[in-house]
Amino acid sequence: MGWTQLEGLLTVSGNPSSLGITTASAGGVPNTVTDTSTTYSFTSSSDASRIVGAVNSNLPGNTSLTIMLAAPVGASSAGVVVLSTTNQDLVTDIPIASGNNLNITYQFSATCAAGVIAPITRTVTLTLLP
Secondary structure, eight states: OOOEEEESSEEESOOOOOOOOOOBOTTSOBOOEEEEEEEEEEEEOSTTEEEEEEESSOOOTTEEEEEEEOOOTTOEEOOSEEOOSSOEEEEEEEOSEEEEEEEEEEEEEEOGGGOOOOOOOOOEEEEEEO
């Protein structure tokens, strides 16, 4: 899966690796796949800025993609957020500041009902808003 496109005063270190679920615990659900290889940096020119995120199209049924952005000093992370096609707050109350190399964590999960899914690509858009 391909993921990240950023707008505004936000940059990302690159794209995370493909998030393919290939294993399951015996008698259990498929194992969640996590990627922590990317970071983001930003410059905020207004007090109380926020970062929102959305995925460009729905994921297959019985699957989910979550994201968690580390918050810079003085801001609040929303924690783990299930991405959808509607912008959702990921980091809020960002003061006039900048942040460098803050961690992004993606997790892709599925239930057994998801079955076998052909490889797909989704784009996550992160936007810094005033």
